[in-house]
Amino acid sequence: MLKSLITIFLLLPALCFSQASLTGKVLSKADKKPIAGATVFLSNATIGTITNEDGTFTLNNVKSGQYALVVSCIGFETYYQMVTANNTAIVLPVIEMLVKSTELREVKIHAPDPNRAQYLGMFTEAFLGNTPNAKACKILNPDVIDLEFNH
Numbered sequence: 001m002l003k004s005l006i007t008i009f010l011l012l013p014a015l016c017f018s019q020a021s022l023t024g025k026v027l028s029k030a031d032k033k034p035i036a037g038a039t040v041f042l043s044n045a046t047i048g049t050i051t052n053e054d055g056t057f058t059l060n061n062v063k064s065g066q067y068a069l070v071v072s073c074i075g076f077e078t079y080y081q082m083v084t085a086n087n088t089a090i091v092l093p094v095i096e097m098l099v100k101s102t103e104l105r106e107v108k109i110h111a112p113d114p115n116r117a118q119y120l121g122m123f124t125e126a127f128l129g130n131t132p133n134a135k136a137c138k139i140l141n142p143d144v145i146d147l148e149f150n151h
Helices: 002-016 116-128
Strands: 019-028 039-042 048-050 056-063 065-072 079-085 095-097
Parallel strands (some): 019 095
């Protein structure tokens, strides 16, 4: 009986700190090709990795508990999945990520203003003034000043 109790007390810490591994594969949902270099991590944990060339990943030393698995990659929507880890190895089903589409804002192209030099002079005088100190000042990047005038 005493030997049994001693054995239990010696093995109990090992059971409490047992850890598992979590493996999976990440593919693009559009063309079913592997996504290399995607970031894979467990939220609220310090465990993370990136996917290999074939889209596979392995997270080692996962402690028992419930985590949010997060997979992210530039050009794809971020993927979230709740995962419960216990003392066994976890093999996830294939993770398919959606391609992220981004709508760009409109671009306006304006012809150069023939009166820009005159308007820049008016701006400089109004902005810096015409005192001796103002004459010692110089605008270093006048090209970035937007001198648009609306009637």
